[in-house]
Amino acid sequence: MNTKRFNTLSWRLAGFGLASLVLAALIIMVLFWGASMLLWLNPSRSFWGVKLLRWVINNIGSIPVVLIIGIPLYTFFFLALTKNTMSYVRSISSGVQNMADGNLSFRIAVTGTEELGTLADNINKMAGRLKSAMDEERAAAIAKDELITGVSHDLRTPLTSVLGFLEYVEKDRYADEIELRYYISIAYDKSLTLKKLIDDLFEYTRITSSGLPLRQEPVNLGNLLEQLAEEFVPVLEAAGMSYSIRTDPGPLVIQGDADELVRLYENLFTNAVRYGKEGKQLDISVFRRQDQVVAVCTNYGPPIPAGDLPHLFQRFYRVDKSRSRKTGGSGLGLAIAKSIAELHGGVITATSSRKQTAFETSFPQCIP
Template sequence: MKPNLALRMAWKLVWQIILSAILAVFTCYLLIIVLERMTRNNNIQRRFIRELYYMFGEMPLMLFACFLLFITYMIVFNWRRFSYYDKLSRSVEHVAEGNFDDLIPVKQNNEVSLLAENINSLVLELKRSLDEERKAEQTKNELITNVSHDLRTPLTSIIGYLGLIEQDRYRDEVELRHYVQIAYAKAERLNVLIHDLFEYTRMRHDVIPFNKQAFNLVEMMKQLLVHHRLLLESANMKGNLISHSNELTLSGDPDKLVRVFENLLTNAISYGYAGGKVEIYLNQHNESAVIDIVNYGEAIPATALPHLFDRFYRVDKSRTENSGGTGLGLAIAKGIVERHGGTISVTSDGDSTNFRVRLPLS
């Protein structure tokens, strides 16, 4: 509300009172002149006027007439406002019935129009809150559906293969070990999914503890490539680290950030093996460290890029559960990076896919 609204309303009311009083006195004076001319040659009308003067007195009668005229002029001056109040009341009643797309018309330039603007702002904010609530409800339902599906698939396989073992429906010990191995792999995947889901939930509610300390990002990435050497070799790929500095000091939780880069590197190996290499670029830009993890395999479709960090989103819906992840890794990575005050993004074209992470330097 504007700070001078009360002052404007007070001045407007004073102006209306003064103008109504002046017009009432002037009109009353004109009526007296007209009545005198009308009754000059008419004895009946003259007698009627004298009776009124006798009953009420000349001055009280004039004051009463001026008062009625004053009230009339005040009503005339405020009639548009009264009409707008009625329209405002009907519009508010219409919005209260749930019609949030219909706003109150703002036609006048006074305190009533300001009230209408404030009500419109309230309606828009209420509509936005309801839309967010519906979106949150839809998100919760989708989460339950996705979790149920992803938990049920490996659990069904575990129950199925353990059922075959429990019923002795295997030919020999080799087939028995094969069934046990499959059930164990499915149980491991189930454990990973539950762990990722738990981690994502903690990240969403900002309850995951962070143990921040200073560390050298260059050394961390070197160790990361060493730990993934066997995985790179099995995919017939090479990992290269390109950095123009031997030290980039960050302040953060190294264990959590390792998980981010492990996820990005694992994805680059899993879906970029056709390119034969993964390259990690470390650069400093202003007060930030810029980490680019680039693979040269099949490009990610442009339609999938905006959703890549959404939970349970998978680019290739036809991937089997053995080759596909839980769909939570990138969502968790984004949460960890943002908790460190950084950003994560992805670009992909026909030649390469680049995941870029920006983190503030110490």
């Protein structure tokens, strides 16, 4: 027999009504039995109570008396039996009012498995989802403001330089052609910096937008990094660096978009060249760890302070702002790398010591 069918609010109220009716009927029966005994024990009718009882029976009748007594009794027992249920309804109503007033952290106690318990649970879930949505909206608004602030700050510096040196040229404020070329060269370099920042910003907004399509296919991460490292040799040599790569035997396959993964590791390699060229070496290793394919890019430049490590993948974050501007860093490369990794269901982390700095990515292994 399906007991869940009867464990509902309607069946409970029906049960309370039936129980109230039975209790009222029992009390009426006891009163009727008592009245009958009183009439039987005092046949002379000398007792005033017996006279009153006879008058009520003869002038009012038994049925009206039963109704006059039974209805209040039924009402009393029904209210007494439904007290906890109605108290729970008021508790749900109060909780909904709290949430309507803006307290979305409030939770209604869930008791029982009938409709009221389910209703309270659903209201709590709705409030939780609404709170999460509002928190995400606030976070998005804060992120947008921070992005605008960061972009405005980072664009203003090179743009000011470009305009300043072009003004010198426009107003002929140079001594000779050598000084003219010097001014133009500086303006050109600053323009390249400006273009790099705009390109990185476009790339970041493209990747972090929810609608970015990924061409998912099996990608051998070991082969991809071997090819990319070989293509990166001219950049490494220009910085006085070399590289080594070690890959585990066998396929190191993940599911992903090869073009986006190339962008991820290009950013990591560029970061290693920009900030780790003093160590003269970039080491790359790709291996399996349980059901993950892990790639580690290690450079041997100056260590990153422990306080900066948790913030490395934030937009526009720089460990050394003056040094980063000098090297042309936009502060978006690692944020882009993190976004690409997360789009592929992966994780990127950084560790640093006096000896080395390592960026580790891990992705779920693709099993054919």
